Amino acid sequence: MDGKVINLKAKLEVYKAISGGGNIANCPVREVIQGVSGKWRSLLMMAxxxxxxxxxExxxxxxxxxxxxLTQTLYDLQRDGYVHREVFPTKxxxxxxxxxxxGRSMFGAFHQLILWAELNHDAVRAARADFDASQA
Amino acid sequence: MDGKVINLKAKLEVYKAISGGGNIANCPVREVIQGVSGKWRSLLMMAxxxxxxxxxExxxxxxxxxxxxLTQTLYDLQRDGYVHREVFPTKxxxxxxxxxxxGRSMFGAFHQLILWAELNHDAVRAARADFDASQA
DNA sequence: AGTGCTGGTCTCTTTTTGAGACCATCACTA
DNA sequence: TAGTGATGGTCTCAAAAAGAGACCAGCACT
Structure with a gap:
């Protein structure tokens, strides 16, 4: 029973260490996950x-x-190194x-989650509906 | 050149259709991805x-x-059907x-992204540092 | 000169996040 | 029996982020 606790503690300690000894909230994994979040980022990455x-376009x-x-999200994606921005000197x-x-590398991993979402979004929807109904 | 455009258009049209004919922004995939976002959700799912x-604890x-x-994030995760909440009538x-x-199913897919983040967070960090430096 | 397309920026409002104080119940303790 | 600490919350208010819409500069076409 304590074994599992130690496993998790160890893992979280690693994150804590990576994050520079501070708190877990700044851990780099969370940082990257945050980078994927944002209302438009996933959609623009897909496009x-x-x-x-x-x-x-x-x-x-x-x-x-x-x-x-759109400007801001593209800027953020560029800043994180996922997107390249090129200006053409047309008229x-x-x-x-x-x-x-x-960006392509990250999208490969992110794609798994998209595929899961495509397959299971109705289950999530259903869970949400059930929950809301039971709370009413 | 137009072939690719049609591919994406088709895909996005599918999302648009799934989302109920409205706009792409409400597509269920985005909805699920949003559900994974949020500052604490990934961390709590990992725990x-x-x-x-x-x-x-x-x-x-x-x-x-x-x-x-913590209350709210757990509530949201529970509402989406990822987390089960059980009250014990102790003192x-x-x-x-x-x-x-x-929840476990979703975490399986999400885990890919976490693994990617563990391997590549320094690349993202570096990209960010480079970008910030070039903007200064 | 007026209109439209290019890709933006600036300002203001609404929504979301977050921190911190407060709460009710019970057990233990002095 | 009043004080202390642990349980898992809720409520209020400030800060941060998201979003809507106006505005801008440059050039082409009419």
């Missing part, structure tokens, strides 16, 4: 995993994203966004 | 994947979570949280 896109592809959030300068190797 | 825990395990967020009633089958 860019298919092929590179221009700013306006992405905006049209995801109609209900505001320009501000009205156009900007193309594409996945980097790191 | 509960190890073994069931009581409220106070979790609070001690993750020292920098506030009681409010001061104790509450135990454990993963459901759905």
């Amino acid at each position: 860019l995993a298919e092929k590179p896109y221009r700013f306006g 992405l905006r049209r592809l995801v109609p209900d994203i505001s320009q501000r959030m 009205p300068p156009s900007v193309e966004y594409s996945l980097t190797d790191l | 509960l994947a190890e073994k069931p825990y009581r409220f106070g 979790l609070r001690r395990l993750v020292p920098d979570i506030s009681q409010r967020m 001061p009633p104790s509450v135990e949280y454990s993963l459901t089958d759905l």
